[in-house]
Amino acid sequence: MTLEQKVGQITQADIRSVTPDDVRKYYLGSILNGGGAWPGMNMHGSVDDWLKLSDEYYRASMSTDMAVKVPVIWGTDAVHGHNNVYGATLFPHNIGLGAAHDPALMARIGHATAEQIRATGITWAFAPTLAVVQNPRWGRTYESYSSDPAEVRAYAEAMVAGLQGQLGSATSVLATAKHWLGDGGTFHGQNEGVTQTTEANLYRTHAAGYYGALAANVQTVMVSYSSFTDTATGRAWGKMHGNAYLNTDVLRGRLGFEGLVVSDWNGIGQVPGCTNWHCPQAINAGIDLAMVPDDWKKFIAWTIEDVQARRIPMSRIDEAAARIIAVKLRSGLFDRSPAAGPHPGAEVMSSPSVRELAREAVRKSLVLLKNDGALPLKRGRILVVGKGADSLPMQSGGWSLTWQGDNTKTSDFPNADSLLAALRKSLGSTNVDYSADGTGVDVSRYSGIVMVAAEKPYAETAGDIVFPASLRHSSRYPEDLAALDRVSGKGVPVVTLLFSGRPVAANDLMNRSDAFVAAFLPGTEGLGLADVLLAAPDGRAAYDFTGRLSFDWPAGDCLPQQGGYRFPRGYGLSLTRPARLGPLPESPPTMACPPESR
Ligand code: BGC
Ligand code: BGC
Numbered sequence: 176m177t178l179e180q181k182v183g184q185i186t187q188a189d190i191r192s193v194t195p196d197d198v199r200k201y202y203l204g205s206i207l208n209g210g211g212a213w214p215g216m217n218m219h220g221s222v223d224d225w226l227k228l229s230d231e232y233y234r235a236s237m238s239t240d241m242a243v244k245v246p247v248i249w250g251t252d253a254v255h256g257h258n259n260v261y262g263a264t265l266f267p268h269n270i271g272l273g274a275a276h277d278p279a280l281m282a283r284i285g286h287a288t289a290e291q292i293r294a295t296g297i298t299w300a301f302a303p304t305l306a307v308v309q310n311p312r313w314g315r316t317y318e319s320y321s322s323d324p325a326e327v328r329a330y331a332e333a334m335v336a337g338l339q340g341q342l343g344s345a346t347s348v349l350a351t352a353k354h355w356l357g358d359g360g361t362f363h364g365q366n367e368g369v370t371q372t373t374e375a376n377l378y379r380t381h382a383a384g385y386y387g388a389l390a391a392n393v394q395t396v397m398v399s400y401s402s403f404t405d406t407a408t409g410r411a412w413g414k415m416h417g418n419a420y421l422n423t424d425v426l427r428g429r430l431g432f433e434g435l436v437v438s439d440w441n442g443i444g445q446v447p448g449c450t451n452w453h454c455p456q457a458i459n460a461g462i463d464l465a466m467v468p469d470d471w472k473k474f475i476a477w478t479i480e481d482v483q484a485r486r487i488p489m490s491r492i493d494e495a496a497a498r499i500i501a502v503k504l505r506s507g508l509f510d511r512s513p514a515a516g517p518h519p520g521a522e523v524m525s526s527p528s529v530r531e532l533a534r535e536a537v538r539k540s541l542v543l544l545k546n547d548g549a550l551p552l553k554r555g556r557i558l559v560v561g562k563g564a565d566s567l568p569m570q571s572g573g574w575s576l577t578w579q580g581d582n583t584k585t586s587d588f589p590n591a592d593s594l595l596a597a598l599r600k601s602l603g604s605t606n607v608d609y610s611a612d613g614t615g616v617d618v619s620r621y622s623g624i625v626m627v628a629a630e631k632p633y634a635e636t637a638g639d640i641v642f643p644a645s646l647r648h649s650s651r652y653p654e655d656l657a658a659l660d661r662v663s664g665k666g667v668p669v670v671t672l673l674f675s676g677r678p679v680a681a682n683d684l685m686n687r688s689d690a691f692v693a694a695f696l697p698g699t700e701g702l703g704l705a706d707v708l709l710a711a712p713d714g715r716a717a718y719d720f721t722g723r724l725s726f727d728w729p730a731g732d733c734l735p736q737q738g739g740y741r742f743p744r745g746y747g748l749s750l751t752r753p754a755r756l757g758p759l760p761e762s763p764p765t766m767a768c769p770p771e772s773r
Contacts, residue, residue: 176496178489180241182478184496185458187250187437189468190228191216195235198247201475202239204499205464206232207250207301208259209440210578210634218576218587219261222295222521229296230514237512245500246508250299250351250437254318254574255698256284256533257291257524262589264291264525265571265698266533269304269330270676271540273320273725274695274747278333280536285337287532289348290523296514298506299349301397303334305384306359309773310734311646311726313364314638317572317676317696321725322359322744324383332387339392343507345517352388354399354439356421357381363642363771366635367400367445373407377421385430394434394502398422398462400442416454417446422461435498437464453477455486463495525590530700537703542693543720543748544728545756549668549689551710551717555622556606557598558667560613560658563629563674565595572676572696573634580632588699594627594672597701601709612654613661624662625708628655628684629674638676643767645732647680648673650764656683663687670708678728682741682759693724716750723747731760733768 176184183202190208197203214220214228229249236247257263266272266284275281292300304318307327320330331352338350360381361368370381385396403412403421412418416438426432443465444451452473457465458481467474481487503509510516523529543550563569567588573580576587585593592600599607610616618624628648640646649656663669664687671688673681676696685691697704711717728742729735741759748754 176241178479178482178492181492181496182475184245184499185464185492186471186475187464187466188471192469193471195231198232199235199239201472202241203236203247203471204245205248205250207466207468209468210252210259210574211576213259222260222524225260225295225297226514230512233512233514246503248299248503248508249297250301251292251297252302252574253288253292253300254302254304256288257295258574259576260291260295260524261576261587262524264529264533264590264700265575267536267540267698268317268572268676268696269320270317270725271695271697272536273326273330274542274722275536275539276723277539278329280539281330281333282337283532284536285334286340286346287529289338289340290346290519291529292348293346293513294519294521294523296518297348298508298513299351299395300338301351301353302338303331303350303352304354305331305352305388306354307380307383308359308364308726310364310771311677312640312642313359313361314366314633314635319359322727323725324380326725327384328387330387331384332391335388335391335393339394342505346519347506349394349502349506350388351395351397351437352385352393353397354401355385355396355426356399356415357403358399358401361401362773364639366639369402369404371404371406374405377403389430389432394505395437396426396432396434397437397439398442400439400445414446416442416462417456417460419460427461435463435502436461438462438466440466440468442466455481458487458495459491463498530590533698534700534703534706537697537700538706538718540695540697540722541704541707541720542722542724543690544693544742545685545688545691546748546750546753547689547755548753549623549670550708550750552623552625552670552708553710553714554602554712556620557602558616558618558621558624558662559595559598559607559609560611560624560662561627561629561655562611564625564627565593565609566629567591567593567699568632569629569674570594570696570701571698572632573638575632579634579637591699592701594625594701594704597705598625600702601705611658613658616662618662618665618667621667624667624669626659626662626669626671626688627674628652628659628671630676633676642771645680645765645768646729646734647732647764648675649683650732659684659687672704678724678726680729680732683761685756686758686761719750720748731762732765734771736769736772
C-alpha cells in the first residue's frame with residue numbers, strides 16, 4: 176500500500192461529509208453515521224435506503240486502484256437497539272438493563288441489535304458503553320449499566336458476546352468497548368472532564384468492563400474524551416486521546432488487546448496543540464482509526480506530511496492500518512458486501528419477537544421504590560397524567576432517531592407504544608383518559624391514577640446537571656410536580672412513574688404518590704410498563720417487580736458527603752415483599768449544592 180492508501184485506511188468520516196466517490200478517491204478505511212445522520216438526511220428513510228447507501232460505499236471502496244482492495248467499514252451508535260433507524264424497536268437504555276441484573280437477557284438484546292444493524296448493511300456498533308459512573312450529574316449516566324464495577328464487567332461480557340456472536344457470520348457486528356478509560360469518573364460528573372483518582376483505582380473500577388469485553392473478544396475500543404489526573408503521584412496526564420501509556424502500554428501491552436482503537440468524534444482535536452484535523456500525538460499514542468467526521472481531507476493531508484517529516488513513524492501507520500485490516504478480515508468484510516450478501520431482512524427491525532424481547536427487558540428493568548398498596552393497579556377506569564405519558568421521545572431519551580433525542584414526535588416512532596397507548600391497549604381506550612397537566616379533570620371518577628414524571632431527552636454535555644445545581648427533579652421540571660399536585664391526595668391511588676436517565680431527588684414526588692416506580696428510559700415498548708403496573712383480570716399481580724437499583728439514589732437535593740443515600744444500590748421492592756415508606760423529608764429547594772468530593 177502507498178502512504179496515501181495507508182493514511183486513507185486509518186481515516187473515518189461521517190456520511191454527511193463524505194460521498195462514495197470520496198471513499199474511492201481517498202482510499203477511506205471507514206465511515207460512520209453520527210447520532211442523527213441518516214441516508215439522504217431523511218429521518219424517515221427506509222431499511223432499503225440504508226442498504227443502498229451501504230452498498231454504494233462498499234462498492235466504491237472495492238473499485239479503487241489499489242492492487243488488493245480493502246472494503247470500507249461503517250460504524251453506527253446502536254446503543255439501545257439500532258437507534259438511528261426509523262421504525263427500529265428501541266430497548267431500555269443501559270441504566271435500565273443494569274437494573275434488570277440479567278446478563279443472559281443482555282446477550283439476547285445484543286444479538287437482536289446485531290440483527291437490526293446487519294439488516295441495514297452495517298457491521299459495526301459503537302457499543303457498549305462501559306462507564307462506571309460515580310456522579311449522576313453526568314449527562315451520560317443512562318449509558319452506564321451500573322456504578323458497580325463487577326456488574327459492568329459481567330454485562331460487558333454478555334453484551335459483547337451478543338453483538339459479535341460468531342464473528343464473520345451474517346448476524347454478527349463488531350462491538351466497541353467505550354470510552355477508554357475513566358469516562359464515568361470525571362469530577363462532578365462533568366462530560367469530557369477530568370477523572371481524578373489513583374492509577375490503581377482506574378484499573379479496579381473504571382477498567383472493569385474492559386476485562387469482560389476482552390474476555391468476549393471485543394474487536395474495537397473507543398478512546399474517552401476525558402482526562403486523567405493521578406491523585407497518588409499528582410501527575411496530570413491530560414486528555415486520554417494523547418495518552419500513550421494507557422492506550423498502548425496498558426491496553427495493548429498489559430491487557431493484550433489486539434483489535435483496533437478508534438478515537439471519539441473530533442476527540443483528537445482536544446489534545447493540547449492539536450486541531451480536529453491534525454494530531455500526530457494521538458496517532459503516536461496508539462489511536463489506529465481517527466474519527467475525523469468533517470475534516471477528514473485535511474487530516475489525510477496533514478498526516479501524510481507528519482509521516483514525511485517523521486513526526487509519525489511509518490511503522491506506526493503500518494501497525495494502525497494492519498490492525499484495521501485484520502479486524503475487517505475477521506469480520507468477514509472481505510468476503511462480500513454486507514448489503515448485497517446474505518443478511519437479516521427488514522422485519523428484524525421491529526418483528527413481534529424483537530418487540531417481545533424489548534418488552535421483557537422493560538418489565539425486568541423497573542425498580543419499585545414505594546408501594547403503599549396501590550400496586551398492582553386494579554383494572555378499572557384510569558386517569559393518566561404527566562407530559563411523559565404519551566411521549567415516545569421522553570420514554571426513549573437521547574440517542575433515539577436523533578443524537579439528543581430532540582426534534583422528534585411520538586408519531587416518528589411507528590411500531591411502538593407510549594405508556595398511554597399501552598394502557599389503552601390493555602384496558603380498552605374508553606377506560607383510560609389522559610390529561611397532560613392534570614387540569615380540568617374530576618379525579619373522583621377514576622379508580623386509579625398513573626402519573627408520569629419525565630426528564631426531557633438529552634445526550635452528552637447537554638445532559639449534565641452542572642455543579643452546584645440541585646438534583647431535585649421538580650426544580651428542573653416544575654410542571655411534573657404541578658400536575659401531580661392537581662390529582663394527588665383526593666382519595667384515588669396515584670402511581671407515579673419516573674422516566675429519567677439517572678437517579679434524581681424526588682422526595683416531593685414520592686410523598687404525593689401511593690406508589691413510585693423508577694422506570695429509567697424504557698424505549699419503545701410501553702406494554703412492558705403496563706404489564707407490571709396492571710393487575711391481572713382476577714386482581715392478582717400479573718408480573719412482579721424484579722429490578723434493583725444499579726446506582727445509589729440520593730436522599731436530598733444534593734449528593735451526600737458520605738453515605739446517606741435514600742435507596743442504596745441493590746434496593747428495590749417487590750409486590751410480594753411490600754414495605755411502606757413513610758413521609759420523606761421535604762425542604763425548600765436547594766439553590767446551590769455544597770462541595771462534592773467526586
Ligand atoms: C453527531 C453525534 C456526535 C456529536 C459529537 C453530532 O453532530 O451527530 O454523533 O456524537 O456530534 O459532538
Ligand atoms: C460519543 C461517542 C459516539 C460518537 C459517534 C461521540 O460524541 O462520545 O460515544 O460513539 O460520538 O457518534
